[in-house]
Amino acid sequence: MIVCTWINNRGISISVYHFVADCNKVLALITAVTTFVLFKSLHLGYNKIINNIASTTFGVLLIHANSDIMRQWLWKDMLNNVGMYGSKFLVIYACLAVLGVYIICVLIDVLRIHILEKPVMQWIGKMIDNKKYTD
Numbered sequence: 001m002i003v004c005t006w007i008n009n010r011g012i013s014i015s016v017y018h019f020v021a022d023c024n025k026v027l028a029l030i031t032a033v034t035t036f037v038l039f040k041s042l043h044l045g046y047n048k049i050i051n052n053i054a055s056t057t058f059g060v061l062l063i064h065a066n067s068d069i070m071r072q073w074l075w076k077d078m079l080n081n082v083g084m085y086g087s088k089f090l091v092i093y094a095c096l097a098v099l100g101v102y103i104i105c106v107l108i109d110v111l112r113i114h115i116l117e118k119p120v121m122q123w124i125g126k127m128i129d130n131k132k133y134t135d
Contacts, residue, residue, distance in 0.1 A: 004027075056105075059108070060109060063108055065103050079097050081093075
């Protein structure tokens with residue numbers, strides 16, 4: 001962003017936000033990769049709570065951002081983020097909205113794991129074990 005602003009101030013007209021406005025842009029990719037490498041190199045050790053929450057992160061993404069209909073309903077209709085734009089509580093509201101959506105999606109995914117995934121995987125494991133011994 002700093003380099004893009006510097007280039008823009010030199011008279012070359014480019015949209016600074018163009019490079020970070022979508023996940024398919026170069027700067028977004030660089031940010032994602034460097035953040036991943038940073039956390040990979042920290043060697044934080046094992047923490048059961050953090051690992052359980054982290055295991056649901058992909059599920060959180062799929063729940064709240066999988067389709068335009070869900071994004072429209074959640075962020076525009078239900079939370080009315082646009083309506084909060086001029087409010088003095090915008091920053092607090094935005095943080096609480098994101099945190100609330102994340103917590104609710106984590107709970108939904110944890111329920112999915114315990115109610116659906118574990119029993120189905122156990123059933124599949126039993127079917128595979130039974131098949132091994134019958135062949």
